[in-house]
Amino acid sequence: MASIAMDMLKAASDWLTFVFDAPFARAVVFGVNIGGHLFVEGLLIVVIVFLLSQKSYKPPKRPLTKKVCQGCLAAKGLSFCIFLTFSVGLGCVVPFETKKKNLIWAFLFLLHFHVLILYLEIDELCDEWVPEPLIPKMTDEMRYEPPILESAAGSHTLINGTEVINFASANYLGLVGHGKLLEACTESLEKYGAGSCGPRGFYGTIDVHLDCEARIAKFLGTPDSILYSYGLSTMFSAIPAFCKKGDVIVADEGVHWAIQNGLQLSRSTVVYFKHNDMESLRDMLEKVTKGNKRAEKLRRYIVVEAVYQNSGQIAPLDEIIRLKENYRFRVLLDESNSMGVLGSSGRGLTEYCKVPVGKIDIITAAMGHALATEGGVCTGSARVIDHQRLSSSGYVFSASLPPYLTSAAITAIDILEENLDLIMKLKKNIGTLCRGLSDIQGLEIASDLASPIVFLRLKKSTGSLKGDLQVLEDIAQHVLKEDSVLVATSRRSTLDKCKLPVGIRLFVSAAHTEDDLMKAGESLKRVAALALNGHD
């Protein structure tokens, strides 16, 4: 066995020598006999030069003057010296066969050294690297402290011991503090405890969840629905469940952050159209589909909000449906601010625009608004819902909605169906407030007249979002301090890509009285006149 191996080794080495010797066999250059070993030496020197000329692991952008890796230079020099000694010095003395062995040793040695040098270099780079601080330097605007409520966030609430009129809660139907709701929650808390302690797949499905899903589907007239445990997670889980890499999404530029995040996570091709502009939508649909044979094979979606949180505008659904059918797109509609508000029985934008609900492929809604509970819901055909149950990350990987909040959602829908006058009342209140604010100085109502979010924006922008926000923030502060009216400005996260102008948002509730609305209108008008004098 061993002898065979030795033979093979010997044959291989003979062959190698032959190969090296062959090109220069008996070649004489300037009287020097070029043997194979000299060729190998030459080759090695070329390799060394190449290695030395290699750029070390230095980011080129950094100034090299400050602190060149001295340890590395020294090591490089040393290794080169040693190599020379080995290859040349020894090479002259010892016979040829030993010389070759030495050469190989020297080469290996050099390689090791090179690795060591790299290691030292990385060490040094790691020492040099200075990370940015975890968070940027604090500025004054970061130190904003929100008002602290001392009682339930109903239409009237306590702040600092004084009662204020609350326009900052999207309690559209006035269900916060509703007796029936509290009763249902109490019962549920006593029966099921507070949390669900598990995702839906793993014993986190409680019978109320299934009841609630059926109840919401029945209410909206859809085949099935699926509950999410947080309003924000609904959209950013539902979108990536349906849209994958390569798919085409045409979305409104004014969509809120949860949708933006969902679009980003889906890795689809996203095209934005001008806020609530149907001309622009059609152009985009045309652009995306025209001449693009591949687009026919791809899933195509239009993503819109029913009532835009960032502007209070209402999407013209009938027009969108016409376009969608024309260009064969599916529609993803977020009804967070319209479910329980729009339409004669609160079924949302579809009812308001008299569009059959089946024409919308996927509807999502947060339940933290009109229904005065928490969580989110997605509704649509059985196929759409079943698909989410295994592939929607926020559903699969999150604990389910606490059972008491689920009971609250069921009860809220019951209350709504029994008291349709709540919607009428809300409609009237929106009208009253809008009339009251119609001649406000320096501000204008940007929202739709049917929208429960009354959105006031500056007539004349200061030129920057930050400046605008500061002006509006001042107005909100004064209104709260002087007239005890709590209104909210539309603060933006640094991650939000929405470019729409900021404004003051008033969430109208059915529980607001005529006096509340008058007072809010007058207060805003008075403060705006003072703050924005000359802004017209």
Added chain:
Amino acid sequence: MITIPYLTALTTYFSYGLLFVFGQFRDFFRKIADWWLGSNLQGYAPICLGLEDFYTRRLYLRIQDCFGRPIASPPDSWVDLVERVSKDNNKTLQRTAKISRCLNLGSYNYLGFAAADEYCTPRVIESLKRFSPSTCSTRVDGGTTTLHNELEEVVANFVGKPAAIVFGMGYVTNSAVLPALIGKGGLIISDSLNHNSIVNGARGSGATVRVFQHNMPDHLEKVLREQIAEGQPRTHRPWKKIMVLVEGIYSMEGELCKLPEIVAICKKYRAYVYLDEAHSIGAIGKTGRGVCELLGVDTADVDILMGTFTKSFGSCGGYIAGSKELIQYMKYSCPAHLYATSISPPAAQQIISAIRVILGEDGTSRGAQKLARIRENSNFFRSELQKMGFEVLGDNDSPVMPVMLYNPAKIPAFSRECLKNQVAVVTVAFPATPLLLARARICISASHTREDLIKALEVFSKVGDLIGIKYFPAEPDKQQQDDGRVKLE
């Protein structure tokens, strides 16, 4: 590192292969039927293209009844399972009025706060009456009540950080905070088995994401060195900041994070540490303060502590704890703080009360007892399972213990047989685990009594013999078994 016997690996692959082939057959005939009946898509692309939902249709639906079992009671140590029947070969399941009472080994009810509690529930109901179930508003607008501020204070004190911020959902905490912390030009080094919410948050942040081998500090160091040396891709500029994301207890492995080593490495290379304590907070440590306390790591060395309230505290939501400035910055920039409905006040009260009980501030030693019990229960159950010859993953003290099943047919078999014996277990398979490594996951609770556990062990032993998942000999003599096994990561 899990080792799997050659024979098991072979049979597992064979089973999946068989399922795949039959699935393909069925798809083929389905396609012919569809073509015959004509397409009803009217020019729309199908919602699921090609093989996207193959797994759901052909594999998952067959064993659908093992997942998502509805319960009609709190997820306490014993639950009322609602029985379901299927009239169309498991495609859909209908609830029946029948209920079976089962021992619950699946819920994350580590400290037993899932059911109504003598201390917590009255306070929760009181808060409900005072604050209603929801504020209908975001934290920055009108959704901050006195209860929210109190909760943040209590949480910060409990986890040992100067400040904390709370959100209404644990998943959102990860996926909305990470983008606010780090962005383009930053580097995220994430454990390979991190939870989906962390993966999504990292993806959404725009930072470059690199992965290190699960719970291997050596590999983390290697990745860190390489990345610092190379800098950003293409431009080779130095990274703006590097953040290392790890979990306290890995929920699918039951393993504790090697936090002391990881923290030391991160300190050496000046990377920030983000620790997700979703499963560990409240459940481990002498006073329930999580993996930092158990492994003796100073919380000051962990830059960002994240955790959820769903598990040990029996509520919902999540928190981020860190320096005062960090929290202030989060309140300014985090979308979940600015756009999401604030955490439900009764849920907030449940967390406050649960922490009070854990700390003994309710005037009893119930909290200390709960913590002692979950530790005892976990270690007892784990050692007994190991003695029987089950292949149990994870570390001592961890209340999560996966029991390896491997073969796909053993997943429903184990689940259904246990259910027949009134034990409700969770089985997990692909895609939550690698294809070969299907497992059953047991979560021990402080509310389990010794009798409960003994009953569960008896059932497991019986079922284990029946379906052959005792991969080790009954004596704890495992050294020789390691020969003849494939190594898998």
